[in-house]
Amino acid sequence: MTTERARPNYVAVWVWLVVLMIAGVLASYLPFAKSAVIFLVFVVAATKALLVALYYMHLRFESGLIYAMVIVPVVLVIALTFLLFPDLVFHH
Amino acid sequence: METTAATRAGTDILPGKVGVWWFLASEVMLFGGLIGSFIVSRLGSSGWSGEAAHLSVPVAAINTLVLLTSSMTMVMAFGAVEKGDPRGLRTYLFLTVLLGLTFLGIKAYEYSSEVAAGFTPVTGLFWSFYYTMTGLHALHVLAGIITNLALFVMARRGLRNQHRVELAGLYWHFVDIVWIFLFPLLYLT
Numbered sequence: 001m002t003t004e005r006a007r008p009n010y011v012a013v014w015v016w017l018v019v020l021m022i023a024g025v026l027a028s029y030l031p032f033a034k035s036a037v038i039f040l041v042f043v044v045a046a047t048k049a050l051l052v053a054l055y056y057m058h059l060r061f062e063s064g065l066i067y068a069m070v071i072v073p074v075v076l077v078i079a080l081t082f083l084l085f086p087d088l089v090f091h092h
Numbered sequence: 093m094e095t096t097a098a099t100r101a102g103t104d105i106l107p108g109k110v111g112v113w114w115f116l117a118s119e120v121m122l123f124g125g126l127i128g129s130f131i132v133s134r135l136g137s138s139g140w141s142g143e144a145a146h147l148s149v150p151v152a153a154i155n156t157l158v159l160l161t162s163s164m165t166m167v168m169a170f171g172a173v174e175k176g177d178p179r180g181l182r183t184y185l186f187l188t189v190l191l192g193l194t195f196l197g198i199k200a201y202e203y204s205s206e207v208a209a210g211f212t213p214v215t216g217l218f219w220s221f222y223y224t225m226t227g228l229h230a231l232h233v234l235a236g237i238i239t240n241l242a243l244f245v246m247a248r249r250g251l252r253n254q255h256r257v258e259l260a261g262l263y264w265h266f267v268d269i270v271w272i273f274l275f276p277l278l279y280l281t
Contacts, residue, residue: 007171014164018157025153028280041276048160049269056167056265058258063105066113073117077124081131088136 008055020048112259116266123270126228130221130277143218144278146211148202152279155198156271159233162191163268166240166261173254178247181257185244188264192237199230222278229274232267240264 024044030037054060059070134140165187172180203223206212213223239260243251251257 007174010164010167010171014160017160017163021153021156021160024276024280025149028149028276038281041280045272045276048272052163052265052269052272056163056268057262065105065110069110069113069117070120073120073124077120077128081124081128084128084132085135088132 008060010056013051013055016051017048020044020051024048106255106259108255108259109262112262116262119266119270123225123228126221126225127273127277130225133217133221137217140218141281143211143216144281146206146209147222147279148205149279151198151202152275155195155202156275158191158195158198159268159271162188162195163265165191166264169243170254170257170261173247173252173257176252178250178252181251182244182247185240185247185257189237189240189244192233192240195233196230196237199226225274225278229267229270232270236260236264236267 024041027040027044028037030040032040053070059066165184169181169184169188172178172184211219213220243257243260246256
């Protein structure tokens with residue numbers, strides 16, 4: 001049953017990952033405002049992570065149960081980090 | 093080919109796969125806690141960019157490339173076992189192990205040059221975070237190498253169970269994703 005599943009082109013995904021990695025490194029040298037550069041660098045990193053998860057970990061072809069198991073900790077980690085911002089970050 | 097008792101009735105998800113994803117969810121919290129603390133500490137204090145400037149971006153970029161490539165060879169090992177290609181499985185597993193060892197070798201070179209330049213875990217908070225986060229990640233890489241090496245030995249003895257390769261792959265790709273975030277966090281900002 002699993003043998004019939006369509007599989008993504010793994011090499012094409014790798015090419016994208018390498019292109020994005022180079023783009024991320026180059027973006028860090030852009031003469032923009034520091035916050036804009038950081039935002040750009042992390043958008044690139046998140047895209048790379050998404051590509052690995054969707055195509056190499058086959059998340060794109062998984063059921064909702066697996067998605068739920070991944071989304072909960074990711075949302076928690078992001079939320080918990082932001083909740084710590086008020087004192088440490090905004091007061092400095 | 094479907095092995096017996098590989099899936100539960102009413103769902104096509106392997107119990108082993110649920111187990112690995114469950115484990116990865118806890119790993120997200122483990123690394124997320126560290127990364128979150130790093131972000132908050134960094135945004136709350138100044139001068140960290142100057143510390144980060146002592147790290148070598150080219151060396152880390154090469155290491156990122158090594159790990160991204162190892163993810164590709166790992167998923168190709170799965171592709172090979174899925175297609176019933178034992179030679180491809182052995183080759184790709186071997187390449188994945190080799191690339192994992194290369195990553196650790198480059199990381200060891202980085203550590204030694206940083207320590208030689210006087211940057212140790214007690215130099216400051218940035219360096220404590222740097223050695224803790226990359227050290228924990230390197231331990232994960234080591235665990236992945238051992239797992240993949242065990243699979244390689246099994247493959248030489250005629251492993252046909254594609255699920256083991258898939259599950260080991262899930263872990264290996266997760267370790268790659270952690271590095272995808274550690275690289276910009278520590279080196280590029």
